[in-house]
Amino acid sequence: MLVLSRKKGESVIIQDEIEITVLGVEGDVVRLGIAAPGNVEIFRKEIYISIQEANRDSVSPASVNVxxxxKQYQSPK
Structure with missing residues (x-):
């Protein structure tokens, strides 16, 4: 993990395409602005984790009583 100190109005550039700017600091809250190409998805971490869990749940097989x-599909004798 790269750790940087930035002041209000200062930025960080990631791979020539993404710019993260410190917009303000109020107590424990830091406001960030992120400029990125439209094809780059940006999520708050808690939302990203929620999406990943929903995706996992949607592809995991439901438990089935084999x-x-x-019995349901066996022909009567």
């Missing part, structure tokens, strides 16, 4: 499923 025995009950087989």
């Amino acid at each position: 025995g009950a499923l087989l």
